[in-house]
Every structure is written in C-alpha cells, then in structure tokens.
Amino acid sequence: MVSLNTAQPGAWRADSRALLLLALPLILTNLAYVALTTIDIVVLGTLGAKELAAGGLAIALFNQLRTTGTGLVTGVSNLVAQANAQGDEAQVRALLVAGLFWATVSGLVFMALLLGLRQPLTWLGQDASVVANAMDFLLIIAPGLLPCLWFQALRHFTVGLKFPGPLLAITLVSIFLTAALNYVLVFGKFSVPAYGLAGVAITSAVVFLLSFLMFLAVVLTHRRLAGYFTLAHLRFSPAAIKAVWKLGLPIAGTYASEAGFFSVLTLLIGTLGMEALAAQTVLNQIIYIVFMFSAGISHAASIHISEACGTGQYRRARQLGRVGLGLGVLVMLLFAIPYALLPEQVIGLFISTEHANNLDAVRLMTTGLLIAIVLQVFDASQNIGNGILRGIGDTAGPLRISLFGYWLVGLPAAWLLGIVSPYGIFGVWAGLALGLAATALLLIVSFERQLKTLERTGAIEVCNASI
Incomplete structure (x- = not known):
C-alpha cells in the first residue's frame, strides 16, 4: 500500500506536464489582457520619449486605482457563490446591486483623485512638461x-455563478x-484628425466602455443570467453592501x-528625468508581459x-511547489536570452531606437534589460511563492x-541606491530586485517549513486554496 504522504518516484515529469496544461490557458488569458496596455505603450513609443514618459506615468497612476477598485469588488464572486449554493436568489440579486454600487462609488472617488494629481505630482519632483x-x-x-470597474463587478458576479462568460473572446475583441x-x-487616418497622445487616452476610455457593453449584452441575453437583471427584482440591500465592503x-x-x-x-524614477521615466515605462511593460507566465x-x-x-499528500505538495x-x-x-x-x-518593439531624441532613454533601457534578467527571476519566484502558500491554505503569511x-x-x-547614491535609475531597479529577492526567499522558506510541519504531524486537513 502506498502512503498518501509520499511523492511517487518519477512524478516530476508528470507534475510538470500537469502544471503546464493548467497554466497554459491561464497564461493566454493573462497575455490577452496585458496586450491592451502593451499596445498603448507601443503606440506611445512611436510618438517619442516625452509622450512615452507622460503617457506611461498616467497609465501607471490609472492602473493603481483601477487595481484597487477591482479588489473592492473581487469578493462579490465568493458571496454570490455562497448565496447561490443556498438557493437565495434574492441575495444573489442584492449582491449584484452591491457590486455595481461599490464599483460606481470607487470609480467616482478615484476619478476625482486622478484629476487632482497635478499639484502632488509637481511636489514630488516630476518634470513639469511631463x-x-x-x-x-x-x-x-x-x-x-467607471465602465472598467462595472465590467469587473459583472465579471465577479458571473464567476460566482460559475459562468465566467466569454472573457477571453471579449478581451481579444478589445x-x-x-x-x-x-x-x-493617434495617427489621423480616414479623415480623422491626428490626436497624438490624447488619441491613446480616448482609445482606452472607449474600449473600457465597449468591453463593458459587450459583457453586459452577453449576460442580458443569456438564458440563465438574464433573470437576475430584471429591474423589478433588483433591490438595494444595506446588508449586501456591507458584506461586499467587509470582504472586499x-x-x-x-x-x-x-x-x-x-x-x-515610478514616481521615484520620475524625479531622475524624462528619459529615466520613459525607460521605466518600457522596461516595466516588458517585465509585466513576462510576469503573466509566472502568474x-x-x-x-x-x-x-x-x-x-x-x-494528505504533503510530500507531493512540496514537490509540486518546487x-x-x-x-x-x-x-x-x-x-533572458x-x-x-x-x-x-x-x-525596438516599444520605441524607435534610431530617433535622436530617444537615444538617452534607449541607453538606459539597454542596460536595464540586463538588470531585468535577475529582477524577473526574483519576481517570478515571489509570485509563485505566493501561489504555493495559498495552495496550503496560508493567505495571511504572504x-x-x-x-x-x-x-x-x-x-x-x-x-538609497537610486537617489542617495549616484546610480540613478539602475540603483532603483537594483533596490527593486533586492525587495523581490527578499520576498521570494521568505515565501519559499515559509512554504518549506509549513510542509515539514504537515508531513511530521501527518494531519489530514483540507487546505483552503485561494483559487
């Protein structure tokens, strides 16, 4: 009889295959989503280092608040799943309203924050023209x-009902x-004026709206989901509002x-000049694309x-983590090759390497890619470290x-390395690498220690993974 607490000999190859089979569709969906921002960065790069720096800074700030707002409505999926399992359709509808409520509130608040950043950015030493x-x-x-966060609220609502919808298809259309x-x-085609930098912003806003409308059209025409959107049955529930807030x-x-x-x-690098900020925008996007594989x-x-x-297969769990x-x-x-x-x-995929105005930024990017080789190894390790700890039920530790x-x-x-010391942007990137390395090391050590404890005690516990 084979013990459950053992990893089978020769299982490394099978585990690798199993992980890759599950990871591949996740990676493809991630890449499809990140392609939206990548296109914007590439287009900004064709306009020049100044536009790339300004647009990159704006996108970074926008994404900061977009990510926060998305987190606020992420818990809707868990709450909907629970209510749906209990057959409480009224609560499911109330949670739909609550999710859209918090998406709207956070969207309006964050819009106001974004529009009030001019003076703070100046105080933080950013270039005036940027x-x-x-x-x-x-x-x-x-x-x-607003439509971006409405989309996320709908997404998590439908996921809670085990109907994620054609998210990949909608993203590909986007x-x-x-x-x-x-x-x-941006370039002024088909008798449309060339809006340049503003054209990228217009495109993003319009695509957010169209993506939401496409997803809404899908759920409104879906036989199972349409009933939840009947206006006569929708209700505002303070309890549901509180539940989404508490979890989100x-x-x-x-x-x-x-x-x-x-x-x-990014703001720290912005104090080092426009060229440094342009370099940060491109390198950050490159690393972000590659990050989707580790995610x-x-x-x-x-x-x-x-x-x-x-x-109770704790040794196999350890092997899977490794x-x-x-x-x-x-x-x-x-x-890295x-x-x-x-x-x-x-x-050159992101910015012209031959344009005279871009030469300083390109020089920074070229050296930065060498640092990125080390940086993204640590970044992947800490990301996977978070995942494997969630797999054994530890969410607070990560x-x-x-x-x-x-x-x-x-x-x-x-x-210290980038501002106090004379290393500039390279010092900032080195500091980032150190932070990621420390995080990765501690996560991996924590995983190994907890697995040793589980193996030693032999306790048969279901590990609640955050999937």
Missing part, C-alpha cells in the same frame, strides 16, 4: 474607470479595437499595496497543491511577507 501632458491624458481616460482605434485616432476592503488593500509599491518606484504557473501550482493537501518554482525560473531564463543577445531589438519585502526592504534600498 506632468502637464500626463494630466491631459488623465482628464480623458479617468471617466473610463485588443483589436485598441489597435484599430489607436491607428485611427482587505483584498483592495492587498492589491493597492502591491501596485502602490511599483507606482511609488499562470503560480495559479496552476496553487490549485494542484490544494488537491494534494486535501488528500516544480512550479523550477518552471517559473526556467521560463524567466528563456526570456533575447534580453542579453538582442536588447535593441527587444526595446501578505505580511510581501509588505515586508516591498516596503521595508525594496523601497528603502531603491531610494
């Missing part, structure tokens, strides 16, 4: 927060619309902390580890570790 262009960008894109509208509005607030806080760390680093692996590893823990980490590092090293051998070609690694290690190191 601030002016960034604020023009935000003035246009800020209203897009990619096409983003590319087409940018082509027309800590999630929003977690999202805000993680996104805020990178936003603060998919992290989610897949978390799910498989949960299953292993649920049947396989996930190994796959993540391997993928990051594969991406073009970084090292073809840096100008990689950068939050504490991430807060420590980001804010108490990464940010001070970035400030």
